[in-house]
Structure formats: C-alpha cells, structure tokens
Amino acid sequence: MIWNETKECMSRDEMEFLQSKRLVKTVDRVYHNVEFYRKKMQQVGIEPGDIKGIEDLHKLPYTTKNDLRDTYPFGLFAAPKSEIVRVHASSGTTGKATVVGYTRRDLDIWSECVARALTQAGVSRDDIIQVAYGYGLFTGGLGAHGGAEKLGAIVVPMSTGNTKKLTTMMIDFGVTAIACTPSYLLHIAEVLEESGSIPEIKLKAAVCGAEPWTENMRKQIEEKLHIHAFDIYGLSEVMGPGVACDCEYHKGLHVYEDHFLPEIIDPETLKPLPKGETGELVFTTLTKEGLPLLRYRTKDLTNIDYSPCECGRTLARISRFKGRSDDMLIIRGVNVFPSQVEAALLELGGTTPHYMMIVDRKNNLDTLEIQVEVDESFFSDEIRGLENLTKKVAHAIQNAIGLAAKIKLVEPKTLERSMGKAVHVIDKRKLV
Numbered sequence: 163m164i165w166n167e168t169k170e171c172m173s174r175d176e177m178e179f180l181q182s183k184r185l186v187k188t189v190d191r192v193y194h195n196v197e198f199y200r201k202k203m204q205q206v207g208i209e210p211g212d213i214k215g216i217e218d219l220h221k222l223p224y225t226t227k228n229d230l231r232d233t234y235p236f237g238l239f240a241a242p243k244s245e246i247v248r249v250h251a252s253s254g255t256t257g258k259a260t261v262v263g264y265t266r267r268d269l270d271i272w273s274e275c276v277a278r279a280l281t282q283a284g285v286s287r288d289d290i291i292q293v294a295y296g297y298g299l300f301t302g303g304l305g306a307h308g309g310a311e312k313l314g315a316i317v318v319p320m321s322t323g324n325t326k327k328l329t330t331m332m333i334d335f336g337v338t339a340i341a342c343t344p345s346y347l348l349h350i351a352e353v354l355e356e357s358g359s360i361p362e363i364k365l366k367a368a369v370c371g372a373e374p375w376t377e378n379m380r381k382q383i384e385e386k387l388h389i390h391a392f393d394i395y396g397l398s399e400v401m402g403p404g405v406a407c408d409c410e411y412h413k414g415l416h417v418y419e420d421h422f423l424p425e426i427i428d429p430e431t432l433k434p435l436p437k438g439e440t441g442e443l444v445f446t447t448l449t450k451e452g453l454p455l456l457r458y459r460t461k462d463l464t465n466i467d468y469s470p471c472e473c474g475r476t477l478a479r480i481s482r483f484k485g486r487s488d489d490m491l492i493i494r495g496v497n498v499f500p501s502q503v504e505a506a507l508l509e510l511g512g513t514t515p516h517y518m519m520i521v522d523r524k525n526n527l528d529t530l531e532i533q534v535e536v537d538e539s540f541f542s543d544e545i546r547g548l549e550n551l552t553k554k555v556a557h558a559i560q561n562a563i564g565l566a567a568k569i570k571l572v573e574p575k576t577l578e579r580s581m582g583k584a585v586h587v588i589d590k591r592k593l594v
Contacts, residue, residue: 169420170475181423182215184448189213192454195240198233199456220434224457230260230399239263241452251299252398252497262398263452269308271449272401275418276309279407283367283392285339287314294320294328294342301402302372302495306341309404325353333362343495344370344379348526351386369394371403372495399458400445406480411472414479421449424478426466429487440465442487443480461488493521494528498563500586503532506562512537512551516577522590530567532559538574
C-alpha cells in the first residue's frame with residue numbers, strides 16, 4: 163500500500179524529529195557540494211554544525227528562481243553529473259530556463275510522492291490511468307507517469323494535442339483515472355458531451371494540477387463526468403507534481419512533509435509568520451540529492467493547517483492559493499511573466515515596449531492575446547508590412563514564453579498609460 167501510515171500518520175513530534183534529522187543532513191550536503199550555498203552561509207557566519215534541527219531553519223538563506231537562473235545550468239547541483247540521470251527545465255522571466263536534475267534515488271522518491279497522491283484520489287494498481295500532461299522538459303507528464311507506474315496501475319502516456327484520439331482511447335481502454343490540467347479536462351468533457359459518449363466512459367477519478375482552479379470548476383468537472391476530482395500541487399524546482407495533494411475531504415492539500423519542509427513567511431519582511439497566518443509558501447527539500455534547495459520561495463500565497471485531517475492523515479495541509487507575491491501567470495500549465503514579453507519586444511524593431519496581455523478561457527481552454535503598439539516610424543497602411551511584423555512578433559514572443567499567443571498590432575499611443583505601476587495584464591478567467 164502506497165499510503166505509508168508510518169509517515170502520513172506520524173504525531174507532530176515524530177514528524178519534526180524526522181524533519182530535523184533530514185534537514186541537518188541536507189544542510190551538510192549543500193554546504194560541502196554547492197559553492198553557491200557555501201558562500202551564502204559563510205556570508206552570514208553559518209556552518210553546518212550551527213543547524214541542529216528545524217528550530218534553526220530561520221538561520222538559513224533563502225533561494226529564489228533567479229538563483230537558479232544565475233547559476234544556469236548546473237550550478238546548484240549537489241551531485242556529480244555521473245549521478246544525474248535526468249534533467250527537466252522550465253522557462254523564466256528572461257527566457258533562460260531553470261534547470262533541475264535528479265539522481266536515481268530522487269526519481270524513486272518523486273514516483274513515491276506522486277503514487278501517494280494518486281492513492282489519496284482513490285487510484286490503485288487495478289486502475290488504468292491516462293496521463294494527459296505534456297511530456298518532455300515539463301515535469302508534469304513524466305512525473306505523473308512515474309507515480310502511476312510506482313503504484314502499479316496501467317499507464318496510457320497520452321500527453322496533449324489530440325483530444326479526439328484521447329477520448330476514443332478513454333472509451334476503448336476502459337480508462338478509470340486521468341491526470342491533466344483542470345481546464346483541459348473540462349474541454350475533454352465537452353468533447354465527450356458533443357459525441358454523446360459520457361455514458362460509455364468508466365472514468366472515476368481525476369488528478370488535476372499545473373494551473374489555478376476553483377471549487378466551482380471542480381464541481382463542474384465532477385458533475386459533467388460523474389467522477390471525483392483532486393488537486394495536485396508541485397514545482398519543478400522543488401520536485402515536480404507530487405509535493406502536495408488533497409484528499410476526499412478537500413480541506414487543504416496534504417504536504418508530503420517528510421520530504422518537503424514547508425513554512426510561511428511575510429513576503430515583505432521575509433520573517434516567518436505564526437501558524438495559521440497567510441503569507442508566502444517556502445519549501446526546503448529534505449531528501450533530494452541532485453538539486454536540494456534551502457528555503458525556496460514559491461511566491462504562492464497560502465496558509466498551513468497542522469491539525470489532523472478527517473481522512474486520518476496528520477500531514478500539514480496548505481489551503482487553496484490566494485494569489486502570488488509576483489506577477490507570474492499560469493497559462494495552460496506554463497509559467498508566464500509579463501517581463502518576458504517586454505524583453506522580447508525590446509529586442510525587436512518596429513514595436514514599442516507598450517503591450518497588454520489579455521488572458522481568457524474559451525471552450526474551457528486558456529487563451530492569450532497580446533496587444534502590441536507599433537512604433538510611429540514603422541506604422542503605415544501597408545498590410546503586408548504589418549502582417550510580416552505580426553508574424554515576427556508572434557515568433558519572438560513564443561520563443562520567449564514557450565507558448566503561442568494571438569498577436570494584435572495596435573496604433574501608437576493606443577494603449578492606456580499609467581501614472582503608477584503599469585498594468586500589463588487583464589485576466590478574464592473566473593478564478594475566484
């Protein structure tokens with residue numbers, strides 16, 4: 163059974179003892195193997211011996227996404243390349259990827275965490291699960307795949323891009339569980355409705371993540387498909403999907419805190435907040451070998467509930483996210499920063515850095531339109547010239563953010579100027 167009661171039903175004292183033991187080992191590992199952390203700790207006069215347990219966590223330095231970019235590609239790895247068996251990567255604000263590496267043991271632990279999440283969703287080795295996250299450098303596809311295999315279920319590595327084929331296989335194979343983004347699952351539901359095929363499916367559970375969604379969206383999914391939908395959370399920097407997942411009571415996402423130590427800080431003062439207060443979620447990895455991270459700032463705003471859950475688990479639970487402490491958007495599972503668009507425009511000729519990103523949801527899939535002002539010296543009535551510029555802008559922005567967007571060129575000084583902080587995003591999705 164993947165639900166390991168010795169870990170998920172520990173008393174708080176037992177869990178904190180295990181976390182302290184693993185934290186000491188992690189700090190020693192990064193100090194002696196990662197120059198970045200050694201210098202950071204030396205700057206504030208900290209040595210590994212100064213960290214006795216989680217009560218000393220506040221003494222350690224924070225890690226940010228920028229730190230991963232600044233040490234690109236392998237500067238934060240704590241294992242030699244000969245021990246790294248896989249890398250994943252995600253885009254950042256400058257267009258440069260943040261690279262994460264895994265040892266074979268890391269992959270085993272990752273698979274175990276995802277398997278635990280699937281177990282919370284009622285999935286077992288008797289199920290057939292379609293993995294409809296993207297495969298490749300994105301952690302979603304292979305992360306969910308590894309967990310399903312660890313569980314012993316039959317895995318259908320569907321990925322995304324061909325919904326008609328997916329629904330056909332869902333029916334023909336008797337698929338009972340699916341892992342994908344919630345917006346894509348709603349799209350799948352509509353395709354099944356249009357063909358009148360919902361009575362033919364055997365689906366009973368979905369594990370959805372990689373983008374924000376609400377309880378209303380969960381209810382809509384469950385009502386359309388007659389299934390139970392669960393929320394899974396993860397970050398590629400910390401591990402990938404499987405850092406936390408909710409259970410059948412949907413009263414917060416259980417953090418697998420035997421592997422990931424959570425804390426809540428004030429995003430302004432960077433001071434730890436008292437239990438129960440809302441702030442920025444921070445993670446310290448406790449068992450990772452390839453890329454262990456100290457106090458990684460997720461930018462996600464939430465709070466932590468340490469009380470036991472009705473399901474019997476005593477793992478800490480994080481509540482539904484209340485926003486982010488930065489300007490990052492999550493569109494179709496891809497992290498997108500407005501500054502990426504600005505940087506791409508600044509490198510082009512014929513446009514200004516004035517733009518507006520309009521995010522919407524059509525047919526249950528996220529859409530992105532970017533309105534871009536054309537430079538006065540370029541703007542004319544020549545249609546062919548504008549068409550070529552549109553293609554040029556679209557190509558540059560897709561390279562920068564890793565996502566195709568509809569580009570609309572507008573006349574100079576068309577977009578509203580702000581006297582304060584510039585507003586570059588209109589998010590029309592119903593996320594509250």
